[in-house]
Amino acid sequence: EIVLTQSPGTLSLSPGERATLSCRASQSVSSSYLAWYQQKPGQAPRLLIYGASSRATGIPDRFSGSGSGTDFTLTISRLEPEDFAVYYCQQYGSSPPEYTFGQGTKLEIK
Amino acid sequence: QVQLVQSGAEVKKPGASVKVSCKASGYTFTSYGISWVRQAPGQGLEWMGWISAYNGNTNYAQKLQGRVTMTTDTSTSTAYMELRSLRSDDTAVYYCARKGGLGAPDDYWGQGTLVTVSS
Numbered sequence: 312e313i314v315l316t317q318s319p320g321t322l323s324l325s326p327g328e329r330a331t332l333s334c335r336a337s338q339s340v341s342s343s344y345l346a347w348y349q350q351k352p353g354q355a356p357r358l359l360i361y362g363a364s365s366r367a368t369g370i371p372d373r374f375s376g377s378g379s380g381t382d383f384t385l386t387i388s389r390l391e392p393e394d395f396a397v398y399y400c401q402q403y404g405s406s407p408p409e410y411t412f413g414q415g416t417k418l419e420i421k
Numbered sequence: 422q423v424q425l426v427q428s429g430a431e432v433k434k435p436g437a438s439v440k441v442s443c444k445a446s447g448y449t450f451t452s453y454g455i456s457w458v459r460q461a462p463g464q465g466l467e468w469m470g471w472i473s474a475y476n477g478n479t480n481y482a483q484k485l486q487g488r489v490t491m492t493t494d495t496s497t498s499t500a501y502m503e504l505r506s507l508r509s510d511d512t513a514v515y516y517c518a519r520k521g522g523l524g525a526p527d528d529y530w531g532q533g534t535l536v537t538v539s540s
Contacts, residue, residue, distance in 0.1 A: 342524065344524055344526075346526040346527075348466075350466075355530035355532060355533055356458075356527075356530055357530070358526055358527065358528050358529075361525075361526040361528075362526075367526075367528060368528075399465065399466055401468070401526070403526055404524065407480065408470075408471070408523070409468070409482060409483060410468045410471075412458075412465060412466040412468060413465075414465045415465045415466075
C-alpha cells in the first residue's frame with residue numbers, strides 16, 4: 312500500500328498570501344495518478360487537480376499542482392476567503408487498486 | 422448536470438449490516454464507475470473501493486475485504502454499497518463518487534450518508 316504523507320498538518324495564512332501544500336508518497340506514484348481535493352466543513356470533497364497538474368472543470372487558475380514520482384505540491388497563488396478548508400491528496404494509480412489518501416492539511420485563516 | 426444522490430442516514434447495532442444507495446443522473450451511468458469513500462467523525466478520508474458500472478468489476482480495500490460488497494443496478498442508474506458485521510468504528514459519513522475508470526480520479530461526489538453504529 313502506498314502511504315501518502317501531507318505537510319504541514321495545519322497552515323495558517325492570510326487572504327492574498329501564497330499557500331504551498333506538500334504530499335509525499337512512500338513509493339513512486341504510477342503515471343502521476345495523483346489528485347488533490349478540497350473539503351469544507353459539512354461538505355463532500357471537491358476535485359481540484361488530477362494527473363498531478365491538470366485542473367478539474369471549473370477550478371480557478373490560482374490553484375496549480377506539480378510534481379512526479381514521490382513528491383507532489385499543491386499551490387494556491389493568492390488565497391481567497393473561500394479557500395480556507397482541508398486539502399487531501401490521493402493516489403489512484405496503484406496496482407492492484409488501493410487508492411490511498413493523505414491525512415489532510417488544514418488551511419486556516421491567520 | 423451530473424448528480425449523485427445518496428440515501429438517508431442510518432443507525433445500526435453492532436453486528437448488523439447497512440446498504441447505502443447512490444442514484445446517478447446527468448451522464449451515461451455505464452460509461453463510468455462509482456467509488457466509495459468514508460470519513461469517520463473528525464477524521465480524514467478512507468478509500469473503500471470502486472465498481473465499474475460497465476461490467477460490474479470491483480476492487481475493494483484490503484481491510485474491508487469480506488465485509489463489503491459493491492453493486493450496481495444499471496436499469497435505475499443506482500450504485501449500492503453494503504457493509505456487514507458492523508462495528509462502532511464503522512461509524513462514518515459514506516460518500517459515493519463518479520470515477521472515470523482505472524487511472525481516473527473521482528470527479529463528482531454524492532452528499533454523503535451518515536451511518537451510526539451504536540448499541
